[in-house]
Amino acid sequence: MSKMSRKEETKNNLLDAFWELYKEKPMAKITVKEITDKAGYNRGTFYTYFIDINEALEILKASxxxxxxxxxxxxxxxxxxxxxxxxxxxxxxxxxxxxxxxxxxxxxxxxxxxxxxxxxxxxxxxxxxxxxxxxxxxxxxxxxxxxxxxxxxxxxxxxxxxxxxxxxxxxxxxxxxxxxxxxxxxxxxxxxxxxx
The missing domain is CATH 1.10.357 (Tetracycline Repressor; domain 2)
Structure with missing residues (x-):
């Protein structure tokens, strides 16, 4: 697997974890820790791909x-x-x-x-x-x-x-x-x- 595809996979996993949480509760109650725990990564990984949770939502909406x-x-x-x-x-x-x-x-x-x-x-x-x-x-x-x-x-x-x-x-x-x-x-x- 190429380095780029691994990055894309990680980003998608984080977006999927965010989405699963977003379906269940309001945006204001979602934490980065919850997203990374659900996706199986550490908090730092989230910030490699997103500035904050709002950016994750914007990327999801754009898609x-x-x-x-x-x-x-x-x-x-x-x-x-x-x-x-x-x-x-x-x-x-x-x-x-x-x-x-x-x-x-x-x-x-x-x-x-x-x-x-x-x-x-x-x-x-x-x-x-x-x-x-x-x-x-x-x-x-x-x-x-x-x-x-x-x-x-x-x-x-x-x-x-x-x-x-x-x-x-x-x-x-x-x-x-x-x-x-x-x-x-x-x-x-x-x-x-x-x-x-």
């Missing part, structure tokens, strides 16, 4: 940020297919399968309040950059529409995760599609008038 391709592909498809996205949440579902537990905790009531803001800022930055590359005329208005859509999408997944993924991905996809294409008020009106 959860979606990549540009996942964010831009639906917009490219929307433009190419005259306003239709064929697989609207496929990339998002893969992303959630990989990172769902961590996202659920970070978005949850005991998670990091800043994570939602950082996630929205990342998504907005990617999408607005794409819009500017296309040279769309209404970039300022577009940014507000994107904020509305992104906030709704994050909240949709947040609720789904909080409810233990109580409906299947396909049903969630249908809820998203209908709301995205028809608008929330139209869907709410349909549901209110669809009496049993």
């Amino acid at each position: 959860l940020m979606p990549d540009k391709e996942m964010i831009i592909n639906p917009f490219m498809e929307l433009k190419k297919n005259d306003g239709t996205i064929i697989e609207p949440i496929e990339g998002t579902n893969d992303y959630l399968k990989k990172n769902g537990e961590k996202i659920a905790v970070l978005l949850g009531p005991k998670g990091d309040p800043g994570f939602v803001h950082e996630l929205k800022a990342r998504l907005r930055e990617i999408i607005i950059s794409y819009a500017k590359d296309l040279e769309i005329k209404e970039v300022e208005d577009f940014e507000y529409v994107i904020e509305y859509h992104v906030a709704g999408l994050i909240s949709l997944y947040q609720l789904w995760l909080e409810k233990g993924q109580n409906i299947d991905e396909e049903s969630l996809g249908h809820v998203y599609e209908e709301t995205a294409y028809k608008g929330a008020l139209s869907v709410i009106n349909r549901m209110l008038n669809d009496i049993r």
Whole structure:
């Protein structure tokens, strides 16, 4: 095993130990000693990789940020297919399968309040950059529409995760599609008038 891979393994072990503790208790109650004991290292090892526990959290959050391709592909498809996205949440579902537990905790009531803001800022930055590359005329208005859509999408997944993924991905996809294409008020009106 190369020296670099051993370093990466140690850093990952420390991050995993931190995560296990973060799931169980508030950030303010986690100590470096607990992290290193759980990971099987001494306290000094932690400081080789991180300035403090906050940096460990920031590194963990940064690893959860979606990549540009996942964010831009639906917009490219929307433009190419005259306003239709064929697989609207496929990339998002893969992303959630990989990172769902961590996202659920970070978005949850005991998670990091800043994570939602950082996630929205990342998504907005990617999408607005794409819009500017296309040279769309209404970039300022577009940014507000994107904020509305992104906030709704994050909240949709947040609720789904909080409810233990109580409906299947396909049903969630249908809820998203209908709301995205028809608008929330139209869907709410349909549901209110669809009496049993």
